[in-house]
Amino acid sequence: MLEITDLSIAFRRYGPLLTRRETRMLGPLELTLSRGEVLAVVGASGAGKSLLAHAIFGVLPGNAVVSGALRLDGTPLDAARQAALCGRLMALVPQSITHLDPLVRAGRQVGWAAGRSGHARRARHGLARDALARFGLGPDAARAYPHALSGGMARRVMLAMASVGSADLIVADEPTNGLDPENAGRVLDHLRSLADRGRAVMMITHDLTGALGHADRVAILREGQLVEIAPATAFRGAGEGLASPYARALWQALPANGFLVPVAAS
Numbered sequence: 001m002l003e004i005t006d007l008s009i010a011f012r013r014y015g016p017l018l019t020r021r022e023t024r025m026l027g028p029l030e031l032t033l034s035r036g037e038v039l040a041v042v043g044a045s046g047a048g049k050s051l052l053a054h055a056i057f058g059v060l061p062g063n064a065v066v067s068g069a070l071r072l073d074g075t076p077l078d079a080a081r082q083a084a085l086c087g088r089l090m091a092l093v094p095q096s097i098t099h100l101d102p103l104v105r106a107g108r109q110v111g112w113a114a115g116r117s118g119h120a121r122r123a124r125h126g127l128a129r130d131a132l133a134r135f136g137l138g139p140d141a142a143r144a145y146p147h148a149l150s151g152g153m154a155r156r157v158m159l160a161m162a163s164v165g166s167a168d169l170i171v172a173d174e175p176t177n178g179l180d181p182e183n184a185g186r187v188l189d190h191l192r193s194l195a196d197r198g199r200a201v202m203m204i205t206h207d208l209t210g211a212l213g214h215a216d217r218v219a220i221l222r223e224g225q226l227v228e229i230a231p232a233t234a235f236r237g238a239g240e241g242l243a244s245p246y247a248r249a250l251w252q253a254l255p256a257n258g259f260l261v262p263v264a265a266s
Helices: 049-057 079-085 106-116 121-134 139-143 151-163 181-196 208-212 245-252
Strands: 002-014 020-033 038-042 064-072 090-093 169-173 200-205 217-222 225-231
Touching: 002 049, 020 049, 020 064, 020 225, 038 049, 038 181, 038 208, 049 064, 049 090, 049 169, 049 200, 090 151, 106 121, 106 139, 106 151, 121 139, 121 151, 151 169, 151 181, 169 181, 181 200, 200 208, 208 217, 217 245, 225 245
Parallel strands: 038 200, 038 217, 090 169, 169 200
Antiparallel strands: 002 020, 002 064, 217 225
């Protein structure tokens, strides 16, 4: 469904005497994501995970310089198509909860998302209620303004907004950040169920353990470079099925694996 070819992202800066410089922050990289699949993009803070999501949706800052190609269902995903499809065919769960409108109740914002995806006005209230309930949020949360929600509750509202419609591509940036284990499990299970019903899900996370229980494939980013993309089943034993030393080190450094080697291994 989604094809990313030779994608690079740099940022333009001006130095002394207005000399222009470009600093590459991501890529070049290639990725594909199919319907029915959960692809986990894993890496430390600053690895470029959120930049990848923002590039897919065309929401990078104005000084970003993007090269390469994005295609959705075989058709180039240019700026006009990104704007037209966002909230309809493709949905983003941003990392920051400040994307919620502070002046609008949570339930109404989920209803807006249902409307943008094409649902009739009369159906939106019920769809919003059901979407919030899937993430453990009831009528009190629906009536609340964002400032009255905890960070974890606000994140679940954004997840409800992304999944209330019929988007075929869902990109969730750190979807379990700030959630307790029960609600984190509920979120991961729901993302998995969306893929099982034929949607394409990209889950961006620093939590390799959580990703492995729900993803089909795992892409490892390090300092803007894609160092590994492998089936989730390759992360087992001592990591002998992984091609990258860094991916093996990341796997072996998990508590369950006895902290065998430092994550900083090259």
